[in-house]
Amino acid sequence: MTLITTDINLASEMLKNEDVIGMPTETVYGLAGNIYSEKAIKKIYEIKKRPFINPLIVHIKSLECLNKVAINVSESALKLANTFWPGPLTLILDKHSSIPDLITAGKNTVAVRIPNHPVALALLEIVNFPLAAPSANPFGCISPTSAKHVAEYFNDEISIVLEGGNCQKGIESTIIGFRNKQPILYRHGSISVQEIEAVVGKLEILTKNDSAPEAPGMLSKHYAPITETFLTNDVIEFIKKSPHKKIGLLLFKQEIDNQKIIHQEVLSKSGDLKEAASNLYAALHRLDKLNLDIIIAEQFPDIGLGKTINDRLERATKR
């Protein structure tokens, strides 16, 4: 049985003993381990069933620690770090020679961020080493946004999850890399493209491609419920095409008037895309537990965090 606890000293002891724990961040809950412990990092990959080609994000406690994990940090990278850290921005930088290959999947770059969650920051301060913390879900499944989600996924495999409430952002970090010092978007995330462009100018967007060598692990199918899920811009029409199914809906602002629908999740009644993003995974978790035949998700407006939500829904519905 996994214990959900606020005992941060117990958590730090376990990390110092090379174990793996569940940790809250503002994006999603992570499976945390000491980046320098081969035992802990191997356990993370093993219990997530994550392929070793899929590198991990290194979480540090402050900007002063950046030069212990990365080198050759460019001016625009620093500008982004100064603007968004602590926060849901991951930077891909040249790695420091001390970073184990297991963390970077053998690449000469490392993914780094400072999380903006008081519990994660307090833990990083106590342990005094960087933490790898990929999302605390089995590979390909819906990301966890509460301690309970983590305990349900890894009941036999981790002893504790640090309680940090529901994740405020509720969706993964935005990942930015660099090519000839020009910033490139590797993954849509919790900070919108417009917000990044306001700081460093026009972003190149890496196209979705399973084999893109610069962004390993950006698989087209991911974040998926077990229930068959569809994405459409005409939910009413899609319901008509599925007459004998038990249906659940994932909607942006408004419920649909239809008695046959088993359950409807509305992500933001006021039409706020940030609120919708923060509710997305919890809503998918709830829908996935209802024994439905299908989940129908509504396409979101393709602006701001709507792009991130659509990206995750496309991956959730890919077959």
Ligand code: AMP
């Ligand atoms: P997460 O599973 O949310 O912790 O995100 C980890 C993702 O960050 C990986 O799947 C990669 O897409 C990306 N990533 C991590 N390290 C690197 C790296 N060195 N180069 C490119 N992408 C990376």
Ligand code: MG
């Ligand atoms: Mg993940």
